[in-house]
Amino acid sequence: NFISLFVITEELELGENRIVLTVLDENGKTLTEDLKFYYKKLEDEKKEEILNTKISNWPPNRKVFVTKVDFDKIGYWEFIVKSGKNEAKATSIITEKSQILSIGDSVEPIYTPSLSQYNISEISTDINPYNNLYKYSLDEALVEQKPIIITFSTPGLCVTGTCSPQLEELKEISKDYNNVIVIHVEIWKNFNEVMQKGDLSIGVLNDSVKKFHIETEPWTFLINQDGIVTNRYQGFVEFKELDHDLKSVIENQ
Numbered sequence: 001n002f003i004s005l006f007v008i009t010e011e012l013e014l015g016e017n018r019i020v021l022t023v024l025d026e027n028g029k030t031l032t033e034d035l036k037f038y039y040k041k042l043e044d045e046k047k048e049e050i051l052n053t054k055i056s057n058w059p060p061n062r063k064v065f066v067t068k069v070d071f072d073k074i075g076y077w078e079f080i081v082k083s084g085k086n087e088a089k090a091t092s093i094i095t096e097k098s099q100i101l102s103i104g105d106s107v108e109p110i111y112t113p114s115l116s117q118y119n120i121s122e123i124s125t126d127i128n129p130y131n132n133l134y135k136y137s138l139d140e141a142l143v144e145q146k147p148i149i150i151t152f153s154t155p156g157l158c159v160t161g162t163c164s165p166q167l168e169e170l171k172e173i174s175k176d177y178n179n180v181i182v183i184h185v186e187i188w189k190n191f192n193e194v195m196q197k198g199d200l201s202i203g204v205l206n207d208s209v210k211k212f213h214i215e216t217e218p219w220t221f222l223i224n225q226d227g228i229v230t231n232r233y234q235g236f237v238e239f240k241e242l243d244h245d246l247k248s249v250i251e252n253q
Contacts, residue, residue: 002026005081005088008064009234010216013098014071020056020235021065023081023088030062035083039069042076042091058236059165066241099213101221105229109139110208112150112185124184125156125191126164130171133184138208141181145225147249149173149180149242152209153218154187156195162236166218169239173246180246185209187217224249 008020023031032055040047053065071077071094079090101107113123114137120129141148151170153163167184174182188194188203212219222231222245231245 001086003031003081003083003086003088005079005090007079007090007092010092011098011100011234012071012077012092012094013102014074014094014096016068016070016103018231018233019067019069021053021067021079021081022062023065023083030064031083032063032065035065035081037065037067038080038082040078040080041073042078047078047080054241056236056238056241059162100219101212101229101232103229103232107138107142107148107221107223107227107229108211109142110211112138112183112208113206114140122192123186125154125186125195126167126184127155130167130174132174133167133170133182136181136183138183138185141183142223142227144181147177147180147225147246147253148183148223149220149246150183150185150223151218151220152185152187152212152214154191157188157191157200157203158217160217160235163218166220166236169237169242170220172239173242176243177246179250187214222246222249225253 004024006022023035025031037050038047039050050067053067056064056066058064074094074096076091077094081088115134123134153166155164155167170182185206185208187209189206190204194200194203220233220237221229224230230249
């Protein structure tokens with residue numbers, strides 16, 4: 001039987017990276033059982049098994065594998081999955097330093113649109129917005145010296161179909177943690193115009209989206225009380241993974 005391997009996480013750099021993988025059969029059905037994952041530098045013979053994979057539920061109804069891999073060299077790396085006698089491969093490029101905010105980076109105090117200056121309909125395409133996610137601008141939040149989760153997504157114009165589900169997970173985090181600031185930033189400054197005309201090419205990026213070099217959505221970052229990025233998530237991230245990482249940040253305060 002034919003199987004395919006996809007590396008969903010595109011932005012990979014030297015050091016430890018959170019990586020999302022998915023495996024499909026010839027009918028496009030997600031496979032989760034009896035799989036072994038490996039990775040290696042493309043030109044190397046020796047491969048290492050990836051042992052710490054966790055299954056995560058991604059919207060609308062697929063399953064993916066989330067893992068962490070440490071890369072010690074830049075260039076092309078190969079991921080391999082084996083299922084019985086079947087094998088599939090995928091190649092990714094590892095850069096020295098990601099343009100996007102990385103783990104260990106210090107976050108600049110950047111202004112992001114908030115309810116102190118706008119109505120909710122001007123700063124969110126969410127059909128059921130939760131005001132707590134628009135209470136603070138990022139620069140104000142950093143002054144509070146609390147853990148921060150900031151997410152960049154556009155539920156009303158989402159290309160990946162994961163933006164609205166992502167916000168629902170973050171609303172639950174915001175409700176569960178009084179001592180954590182959660183911020184949602186829309187990708188497009190002029191989203192109302194984009195939605196009216198149905199033309200993404202006229203979109204003007206929010207300043208913070210440009211500053212953080214966000215080119216896909218959603219992207220979510222966990223920032224500790226000192227303003228340092230501790231975790232970053234390309235694409236969807238489940239409540240349980242965020243909850244686990246957040247507890248770790250709070251314990252290390």
